[in-house]
Amino acid sequence: MLGSQMRRRKPRILCLHGFRTSGEILKKMMGKWPDAVLEKFDFDFPDAPSPAKGKSDIEGLYDPPYYEWYQVNKVECFNFEECIAYIEDHMIKHGPFDGLLGFSQGGMLASVLPWMQREGVAFTKVPKIKFVVVISGFALRELKSGPPKLLVNAFSAPVECPSLHMIGDKDFLKERGIKLLKSFVKPFVIHHSMGHTVPKLDEKGQKTMLKFIEKIQEMFSIDLQIALGPKAAL
Template identity: 80%
Template structure:
């Protein structure tokens, strides 16, 4: 039809790991087959803070490297600044339908919809509809307590559809399983690798495509609802 546009794909905001970058995450996600990647539009921002120390991936990927926030045994630093930075990016470059996060970015991708649901952050952007969490974790207990935005985090189970990738050799494996308990009916892909974004084997790809099918149905329903009044004109 003349003047018609191709339907919009679900857009995913991708949050990279500690002391890596958006470009590095883009390369890592590029391992996945086109049958997965063709279903989404991805955005890969860099975190707000330049790396303040050595990166674990220096032998694999070139700098620059960035980090979202900093944590020590006592406190979490710059967390509120990080959240404000992400929300501002979503306002300027959105709308975004889903989140994908790896490691430190996975921790953020897991908790953002909770903060949004509680009304403590991300109130100026559309509701996040799904999450893909790779090597995700809950922020450990700190002597000063959690950041203000995370007080009582996951106090109610998350019903936002989620897919979790957990590696058998990942040093964050156990915390990844703890995180799973905070989600209602999560999809899970188990892989044999460590702290990385794995290629998808046959079983992993099957799980991923089932998750994508659910997301697409939900996305199309939302589009139909949004376009309903216009269609009646």
């Protein structure tokens, strides 16, 4: 019975929305992906802890309310530690989660969380993050006051967990998204012709996504065999 339940379980993904959007908006944006992709996972779409403190770029396209994970200017980053604590608390209460998916500001967070967990500066009370999907993500720009305390020496060594990155040719954060690739070992990359958005998956993009999913499924197959032990051969 236990083995049967484990075989049926889909990988669970915590989805982190973009700046001044919401979990519901990210869910709608991802709804354009084919069922062949969406049916492979269980998704969770929480809202960020802070209500939007200014105008959202998607007003008129998607209904409010809108939220933001943290705030940043050229000098410093605000509420980053509070944001990380909020995400970790959500993972403890609503997990376990196997992977992360993030768009824009959420993509920046999804990219640094595995590193923070590896270094033991956060996410020490939740299971290991096994993979990440980063959509229009970016490396946090250099600030006059320096990086948030939790990100000092971020990516001092590349992150080894499997990662998939979606980068738009017209994305205003394209170069920072490309820079982020260097922080991961053998990343999967989907280039698309659109801007700063969750893209539809064309035939080539879907093939890359399915190859990434195959890698994730292989990981789960190995984990299942280890968990079942000798029973796996029965």
